[in-house]
Amino acid sequence: MKYAGIACLLAASFLLTDRQARAETARFTVRDTVVNPDLPAFDATVTALGNGADLMPSGGGFEPSNFRTMLIAEQDSPNSILASREVISSWDSWPEGMLDGADIEVLRVVNGKMETIRRSRVPEGGFHASGxxxxxxxxxxxxxxxxxxxxxxxxxxxxxxxxxxxxxxxxxxxxxxxxxxxxxxxxxxxxxxxxxxxxxxxxxxxxxxxxxxxxxxxxxxxxxxxxxxxxxxxxxxxxxxxxxxxxxxxxxxHRGYSIDLDGQGPDIRAGDMVLVRKRFDAPRREQVATNRIWRANATSSTFGVPLLPGFPGDPDVPDYRLIRHDPGTPVTDPGETYLEADLRNGQPLILGLYNHSGTGQDYYPVLDPAKTYRFEVWLRTKGEATAAFRINGPLSKTPGLPAAIQVGKDWQRHVVDFRVPSAFTGSQAGQMQLVLSGTGPVDVDNFRIYQADTPFMDLLPEDREALELSGLGALRSHQFVRTKARTYDLTQLTEPAGVSPKTVGGNTLPQFLSINASLGMSPWLQIEPHLSREEWLGLAEYLAAPFDPAKDDPKALPWAAKRVAQGHAAPWTDTFGHIYFELGNETWNALFRPWVFPSMTDGARLNWSKYNAGEVYGLYQEHVLSILRESPWWDRLAPRLEPVLGGWQINNYGFSALKHAPDSRFQTVADYIGGWDSGEGPVRPSPEGYASVMMFTPQVTERHAAASHQKLRDAGLEGKVGLGTYEAGPGYALNGLNNSKVTPEQKAEQEKVMKSAAAGAATLDNFLARAQAGDRIQNFFTFGRGTEWASHARWNKGGQSYPSWDWLTLFNRVGRGDILAVDTQVVSRRDVPEMGRRKPAADVAETAVYAARKGNRLTVTVISRKVPGVPAGSDGKTALEVDLPISGAARLTRYRATGDYRSENTISRQTQIIPEQIPVPADPARLEIPDLAPASAEIYVFDDVTFRE
Structure with missing residues (x-):
């Protein structure tokens, strides 16, 4: 009996151990039910593209500044815009007379529809801003x-x-x-x-x-x-x-504060939206600045000519102006105007910008001693002028510099190639300058600095290779937004690259479209909402109108003729199956004023409905689309155009817009895995820090995505409107944003976490959770080289990609297809506390499985959200079994990251994804993973699969 009792105790012990083992093994079942068919490829935002964009952040053309803004009328008036002193003068920034001659468009909501009520100009002496x-x-x-x-x-x-x-x-x-x-x-x-x-x-x-x-x-x-x-x-x-x-x-x-309108038209009413547009050709400082902002950076950035040290008429600055190019100018890619400066009394004119520094900082590019750089400029003089190109700062002793340039009587392109002797290791910024000396007028255009081994503004080889391997579906043009009041018109937007003074890096529409076409990707156009009716119609013509130079009149089709002259004969709608179209950027975010929509009242007098800011955004988007529908080329554009609304994850802004924008195809939000968007501050490389990154998706994304799709169903829009993200990926806290205080040490720690293998797995988890919920469009922020939101390190920090980019682009290549339903049978769970804007969540799954089917390929992605030590005592290990709807497969490839979850790629490649051919299980219908690493992702690709019937 004694031994029998021991035997029973041992049996019970073995049974308990087996139950514990079973409880620790997560179990999932992949069903052959499709929950999101033919998932589109993930996309990415770009902030600037092309050789030279980083060295010339404001372009190198000398073009008029386009001042545009938006305000709300505060009082009724028959012929004036009346508003507070703060609004009319922009808090004592705009002087009396500054907006004389401006174009004014007045918009009103009338019976639930945005309409242009009046177009006028401000007469001479009509802008009043004094008191x-x-x-x-x-x-x-x-x-x-x-x-x-x-x-x-x-x-x-x-x-x-x-x-x-x-x-x-x-x-x-x-x-x-x-x-x-x-x-x-x-x-x-x-x-x-x-x-x-x-x-x-x-x-x-x-x-x-x-x-x-x-x-x-x-x-x-x-x-x-x-x-x-x-x-x-x-x-x-x-x-x-x-x-x-x-x-x-x-x-x-004193004239008070108001904007008079010329001519006659409908009365202005309180609550009307007013768009103001005016071009400035090298204004004098007193024309554009009050005493308060006389020498403020905002004055020069809004109204000054880039590369120049001041305004015409400033002390110690030779007088200058912008002159229209002759139609037959020999200057290549000339834009509209060039700079003419009057040199006198031996006073030089220095054109230049701070555009490089050393390895001790992250803001500026670091010049590579293995690369040859090229400076080029077009010059001519009617007097006696000399020029020299030089570098001021830590690299001033670069061999061959300063380089003298002989300026002739006719336009001539001058080129200076140079190499820096070594990489600068400090943090001092350096300036590249063109020094003009002599007497009489000297003309300048197309100041450019770029790498000599690649054509100006073309993709650098390493960027082209990365994008070609990415499998991205679209590139989102972040370089055309966040312009504030100094912005572009359609002429500048459609100029050759490097001409526009305000788009980031001098990027322009033809360059961006050409790059997308060369990569086989679709363009996602972000365009500020300030274009006029004529410009919106011109954009439709530029994109969609055919033009035959042998028989069509360029005066009748100027925008199509311009496209053909730039080397693209066929309409862009013949090139792209999709052209995504997004007005502005985060049009609720005060950081991007003035292109932020206000609430408005219906002005029909019979209907005093109040529209919130999101609804006004939707009304305005529908207004722009109504203009595009007037285009004779709408039938060509409509099948390609995919209007996108940008929402806000913490409220109903996007869905409010969607109610009034029935022709929009997508409603999107930002969904970063932490950072300032989530109000979380800088993450630390502690167990709790990594755990916060890994748990973002089940704590926030899954719930938000499910709620959003339910709202779509409730509105009867499922299948008509797609949901998704306009920005997503690792998130960062920045010093000053959301009143955050981020020290250099905290920034470095944050970089390590958000560029770790764990963050890569968490980003993939985030994107796939949304795909599982039904999202159709997802965008990584951003493709580029640098710190924080970039996808790759700069050359001086190794040039390697970061893990989040690696996982998303790998999935684009091997994981896409029909997203399948996955049932969770057994999974360990834990409670997750409140953090930042996150609400506390109970019973959060610590493991996730996703599956996709494409032809005879099945892809299974597994994510461990566990982090050792969270909760206390956890070793972070996971064993799981996944039942699959297959009966056979010819090959099985596993993709996993090297290193552990803390391995990161900030200054070198500590982790990378490696493929491994592994045996197909004896029972192909069950994938067993005994040792999934903590805070990790693995992708299993079954090829030549036989699916069970």
Whole structure:
């Protein structure tokens, strides 16, 4: 009996152990039910493409600046746009008269439809942006016992010029006295610093009229010995405080804040959307800047000519202008205009930009001593001019530089090839410059810097190879968005590459389309929503209209003629089966103002419905599509055009837009696996950090994707509209975004995690979970070389691809097909805590399996979401079994990553995906994986499969 008892105990022990083993083995079943047929290839966003784009981020042409913005009218008016001073002057940025001559388009929602109500121009003297501005923030006034104001100026303010001041008293009810007399001070060239604080009081201002107090008297202004401003005045009995105002102009020249319209047309109503468009040809600083932003970076970036040190008329800058090219100019890829500068008195003109640095930083490219670089420029002079190309900064002693250039009387292309002696190892930025000297006019165009081994703006060999191997379905043109108020018109968008001054890297539409065509990919066009009706119709013509130079009139078809002259005879719609079309970028995101949609009220008077911002976005998209439908080439464009709406994962913005954009084909969101989009801060290379990356998909993506598809079904749009992502992949926290503070050490740690084998597996998990849910379009952000969101390292850090890119592009090549249903029988689960914007989640699966069938190939992808030590005591190991709907296979290939989950590719290739031929299981219907590594992915490809009937 004793031994029998022991035997029973041992049997029970063996049974318990077996049950534990069974509990630890995850089990899945792949069914032959298709849940997402013929999954399209994953796509990628590009921020700039082409040889030279990184060295010339603003292009090298000398072209007019296209100023465009959007605002909302705040009051009814028969013939003016009325809005607050802050809106009309852009918070004291735009001076009086700046928008004279601008094109104005007024749009209104009428009975649920966006319509253009009026097109007008601003007459000469019609832009009014002058008046008094308070010097203190709202709710604060100078304390009544203090009858003085001490202030100073910032270095970017207008120095050496007149500033005007006035004071008003405030009573206890917040009512203002009449204005005092005006005083003026000339700001010093080197302002001093104000020491100490003024005494302030809290008084809410009630308005400009009805006050009982008299105006302050004896207002005086002077510069102190410390070069600060001192305003003084006599006390006003009964005052609860004082408000100091300033202006760029004396009060007799104040015109208020409004935009007058010429001609006659429908009245303007409060709530109307107003688009403003104006071109500037090398304006003077006083035409485009108030005293407040006189020398601010925003002034030069919005209105200045790239590569130039200032504006015409600035001290120490030779006068210059933009001149229209003659029709027969010998300059290749000339654009519209060239630069003409007047050299005088031996004063040189230096054109240049900071465009390189060393291995001690990540912002600028690092020049490769193994590469030959090329500078080229077109020059001519009517006087006596010389030129030289040089590098300023740490590489100033580059052999052969400075290189002298002889400038002749006729246009001539000049080329300087150079090699740097070694890679710079510091972090100082260097500037490449063209120095023009002499007397008389000198003309300049097409300033370019690029690698000499590849044609300008063509794909570099390593980029072409990476893209050809990627299997991507489309490239998304991020270089045409985020332009803010300095942007492009259709002319610049369709110029040769390197001409446009505002698209990123000088990229343009014909270049981007040509690159897509050469790769066999589809273009995903992101285009700012500010084009005019004529430009939208011109875009349709450029893409879809046939043109025969032997018989068609280029004046009748200028955009098609331009395309043919650029070497593409057939319409682009003959080249591409799909042309994805997205207006702007994250049109809810204030970072990308002014191209952010506001809420609006229906202006039909009979219907005062309020439309939220997402609905207005949809209404505007439908408005643009209605214009495109007017094109005589719509029948050619429509079968190719795939309108895309960009939503927001945390709310209904995209679905609100979709309600009012019935012709849109896709509604998308961003879905990064962490980072600032998720409000999570920089991830650390700790077990908890890696676990947060691995658990993002089951904690956030699966739930959001399921809810989105349910909304689509509820709206009756399943099968008519596809869901997906416009951006996805590893996410990053940046210093300053979402008020994050990211130290250099945290940034380095974050890089290691998000470029690790674990992040690669998590990214693949994210994309496949959405495919399983039914998403039809998914986009990786971004293809490019660098840190953070890039797909590859720069050459000086090895040039290798990062794991997320490797897994997605491998799946494009071997994993696509019909996505099959997968049932989960047994899987370990755990609770996941709240983090950032993530809600806590219970019973989250720690293993995932996905499957796809294409012809006689079956692909099975397995993901381990486990991380050793999370929860405490976990070893992260996984055993799993997957039942398959097959009875035989000729070959089985396994793809897995080398190294462990922490291996990363930031500065060298620590991990890569390797293929292995392994035996087909004796029972092909069951795939057994006894030791799936923690935080990893594996792809199994069964070839020449026999599926069970």
């Amino acid at each position: 008094w501005l308070g010097m203190l923030r709202d709710g604060k006034v100078i304390a009544p016992e203090q009858t003085r104001y001490v202030g100073s100026w910032d270095s970017f303010n207008r120095l050496g010029g007149a500033w005007y001041y006035m004071v008003r008293a405030v009573d206890a009810s917040g009512r203002l006295s009449p204005p005092s007399a005006t005083v003026s001070v000339t700001a010093p060239q080197k302002p001093g610093k104000v020491e100490g604080d003024m005494a302030l009081a809290d008084v809410k201002l009630a308005g400009n009229s009805g006050g009982s107090l008299p105006a302050p008297e004896n207002v005086q202004a002077k510069l102190t010995i410390s070069r600060t401003l001192m305003l003084t005045w006599d006390p006003v009995p009964g005052a609860a405080g004082y408000v100091v105002y300033r202006s760029d102009l004396p009060p007799e020249r």
